[in-house]
Structure formats: C-alpha cells, structure tokens
Amino acid sequence: MPEGDTVWNTARTLHGALGGEQLVSSDFRIPQLATADLRAWTVRESVSRGKHLLLRLEGPAGDRLTLHSHLRMDGAWRVYAPGGRWAARPAHLIRVVLGTDAAVAVGYHLHDLALLPTAEEDSLVGHLGPDLLGPDWDAGEAARRLAARPTGSIAEALLDQRNLAGIGNLYLAETLFLRGVSPWTPVGRVADLAGMVTLAQRLLAANRGRWTQSTTGSLRKGETTYVYGRRGAPCRRCGTPIRMAKQAGRVRYWCPRCQPASDNRRLDDRPAEQPHRQL
Numbered sequence: 165m166p167e168g169d170t171v172w173n174t175a176r177t178l179h180g181a182l183g184g185e186q187l188v189s190s191d192f193r194i195p196q197l198a199t200a201d202l203r204a205w206t207v208r209e210s211v212s213r214g215k216h217l218l219l220r221l222e223g224p225a226g227d228r229l230t231l232h233s234h235l236r237m238d239g240a241w242r243v244y245a246p247g248g249r250w251a252a253r254p255a256h257l258i259r260v261v262l263g264t265d266a267a268v269a270v271g272y273h274l275h276d277l278a279l280l281p282t283a284e285e286d287s288l289v290g291h292l293g294p295d296l297l298g299p300d301w302d303a304g305e306a307a308r309r310l311a312a313r314p315t316g317s318i319a320e321a322l323l324d325q326r327n328l329a330g331i332g333n334l335y336l337a338e339t340l341f342l343r344g345v346s347p348w349t350p351v352g353r354v355a356d357l358a359g360m361v362t363l364a365q366r367l368l369a370a371n372r373g374r375w376t377q378s379t380t381g382s383l384r385k386g387e388t389t390y391v392y393g394r395r396g397a398p399c400r401r402c403g404t405p406i407r408m409a410k411q412a413g414r415v416r417y418w419c420p421r422c423q424p425a426s427d428n429r430r431l432d433d434r435p436a437e438q439p440h441r442q443l
C-alpha cells in the first residue's frame with residue numbers, strides 16, 4: 165500500500181539512480197505527454213511531498229521543470245541497470261521511461277503524471293498540509309488544521325491530505341488503534357490531536373529506508389500490523405476479533421473493545437493522554 169513512507173522511499177531510490185545525471189533517453193507513453201522529450205535534461209533531485217513525487221529537472225538552457233507523479237493504490241517506479249530486464253510489472257502498465265548512462269527508471273501505472281515549470285509546483289501540491297516525512301513537518305499546525313472541522317470523523321480527517329500529508333489506510337488504522345480511538349469519533353472529541361499526529365509521524369518515519377511496513381516492530385509476515393488487514397483475527401491486546409467495515413467508501417479496521425465508540429465512553433475511561441500543548 166503506497167503511503168507516505170513508500171513514496172519517500174521511492175523518491176530516495178529515484179534520487180540515488182538519477183540525481184545529478186543527464187538523461188540520455190526519454191519515453192512517455194501517455195497521450196498528454198507523448199511529445200515530451202527530456203533528453204539532455206539533468207535530474208537535479210527527486211523528492212516526495214506527502215504522497216506526491218516530484219522529479220526536478222534542469223534543461224540545457226537552464227529552464228527548470230518538474231515531473232509530477234502519484235502512485236495511488238497501484239503505481240510504482242523501478243530502477244534497472246541499462247540492458248537489464250524490466251521484470252517488475254507488465255509492459256502495458258509502463259507510463260514513462262527515463263534513462264541515464266548508468267540507470268533506467270521505469271514508471272508503472274503512474275497517476276496524475278504531469279510536466280510543469282518547477283516554479284508552479286504549488287498548483288499540484290500547494291494544498292497539502294504539513295508533510296509527515298518532510299522538512300516542514302509541524303504537528304501543531306496539523307492538529308490546528310484537524311481541529312478546524314470538529315464534527316467530521318477522525319478517520320476521514322486524518323486521510324484528508326489538506327490537514328496533513330502522507331497517511332493512507334494502513335497508518336490510519338494503526339494510529340487509531342494505538343490511541344484507543346474509534347474511526348467514527350468526531351474530531352472534536354479526540355483529546356489530543358497533536359499527540360495523535362505525532363504518533364502517526366513516528367510510525368511512518370520508522371519505515372523509511374525499508375519496503376516492509378510494520379507498526380508493531382516485527383517484520384515477520386502476519387505480524388506487521390495491529391488491526392490493518394486482520395479482520396476476524398484476535399486483537400493483539402485483548403483478543404477481541406478485529407472488525408472491518410466501510411466508512412465513506414473506504415475499509416476501516418478496528419478493535420471494538422480497545423477503540424470503543426466515543427458516545428459509549430465516559431471521559432474518565434479514556435487512557436491517560438498528554439495534555440494538548442498550547443502554542
């Protein structure tokens with residue numbers, strides 16, 4: 165599941181393969197960019213912004229362009245040696261191929277692929293809230309954005325990339341479990357929003373640099389999550405079967421005992437939480 169950490173890892177892989185190098189091949193396989201040609205352009209850097217990928221390039225005349233892509237549920241970039249076999253996915257899913265003398269980067273099933281002046285990146289990513297894995301990460305600002313709409317559910321608010329950027333369904337489920345909060349709890353009833361987003365940031369950051377996503381500390385298959393993907397399996401804390409249901413069209417996983425509905429819960433039943441830091 166490509167979430168902020170996967171996108172961060174992908175950006176780093178692309179940077180390692182292409183950063184500082186001049187492109188010698190360029191092949192766009194989508195109609196909108198069929199005539200684009202990035203040969204002789206130099207890749208300055210590859211960075212992630214939430215779940216968006218930005219490949220920044222400099223042309224022979226000094227112009228700056230950014231190639232934007234989004235992985236959504238199923239996209240991927242892979243790097244191969246020149247002449248190597250592109251084995252990751254079927255060829256018909258290839259959307260772009262960029263090559264240097266030393267590496268070939270192949271983008272599969274990429275979404276929102278766009279080439280635009282670097283100075284205009286904000287038209288695609290300017291709406292995003294603080295990036296959980298970005299240099300601008302700011303838990304207080306993320307909490308303020310969440311708190312601005314107190315009646316919506318906490319699950320939908322944490323997935324709304326305008327509040328904070330990088331969380332997908334896996335980290336959502338795991339963060340809410342670890343905080344003992346039901347996905348249906350209104351934002352205004354969550355005691356410590358800053359603490360919640362700080363935990364989410366720690367969970368994503370722990371998986372930087374590896375492709376296995378674990379929130380439990382175990383990298384063994386079947387042990388990497390508390391509730392995500394574990395419908396019907398016993399809760400690792402209390403043994404209650406993990407539940408799954410749809411909310412706003414997305415699948416949610418939760419433990420009904422560890423994450424009781426907020427309305428059935430007295431304030432003094434809540435686990436001890438850090439007081440909200442005044443900023």
Ligand SMILES: [Zn+2]
Nearest residue numbers: 399402419422
């Ligand atoms: Zn439980």
